[in-house]
Amino acid sequence: MQDSDQQTLCKLGERQMTIRVLAMPADTNPSGDIFGGWLMSQADVGGSIIAVQVSQGRVVTVAVNEFLFIKPVFVGDLVSCYAGAEKIGRTSITVQVDIYAERSRDPNTKELVAKATITYVAVDDDRKPRVIGPIEC
Numbered sequence: 001m002q003d004s005d006q007q008t009l010c011k012l013g014e015r016q017m018t019i020r021v022l023a024m025p026a027d028t029n030p031s032g033d034i035f036g037g038w039l040m041s042q043a044d045v046g047g048s049i050i051a052v053q054v055s056q057g058r059v060v061t062v063a064v065n066e067f068l069f070i071k072p073v074f075v076g077d078l079v080s081c082y083a084g085a086e087k088i089g090r091t092s093i094t095v096q097v098d099i100y101a102e103r104s105r106d107p108n109t110k111e112l113v114a115k116a117t118i119t120y121v122a123v124d125d126d127r128k129p130r131v132i133g134p135i136e137c
């Protein structure tokens, strides 16, 4: 990783797009709308990308502190996760993830559909918490 990348990543509160994916029929609940668990999975992966970059190594999810479903997601929507570090602790990174949907029915509409706050712990090869190295902000 370049020094400039790390400096960008450690700016607390700033978001970057980490996932962009099409919501597919296989991701629906019995009512035909997109299953909340699928959206949670996208947020977990999208947030972990920031945690891996910040900690420069392996991470595990320790807590979903908050997950808010704001609007439904439909098949064909283009779903994007914007994630950024909110707090960097000794071994943990708390990431805010904002999820937007570009509606297939109206491509010009991009709506905030969910928000999550997720905490990851940097771990070593034995899955024990690993101290995050100094980050120059």
Ligand SMILES: CC(C)(COP(=O)(O)OP(=O)(O)OC[C@H]1O[C@@H](n2cnc3c(N)ncnc32)[C@H](O)[C@@H]1OP(=O)(O)O)[C@@H](O)C(=O)NCCC(=O)NCCS
Pocket (backbone or CB within 6 Å): 059, 060, 061, 062, 063, 088, 089, 090, 091, 092, 093, 119, 121, 123, 127, 128, 129
């Ligand atoms: C995550 C895990 C390694 C933490 O181990 P632990 O021995 O409990 O670690 P600690 O008590 O030292 O806590 C480590 C960090 O997590 C934070 N943490 C622990 N529980 C937390 C919680 N419920 N919410 C937020 N942060 C939490 C601590 O504050 C600490 O952060 P800090 O070092 O920045 O202050 C362990 O609980 C684990 O392996 N859990 C399973 C992870 C998993 O399988 N996730 C799903 C798949 S990725």
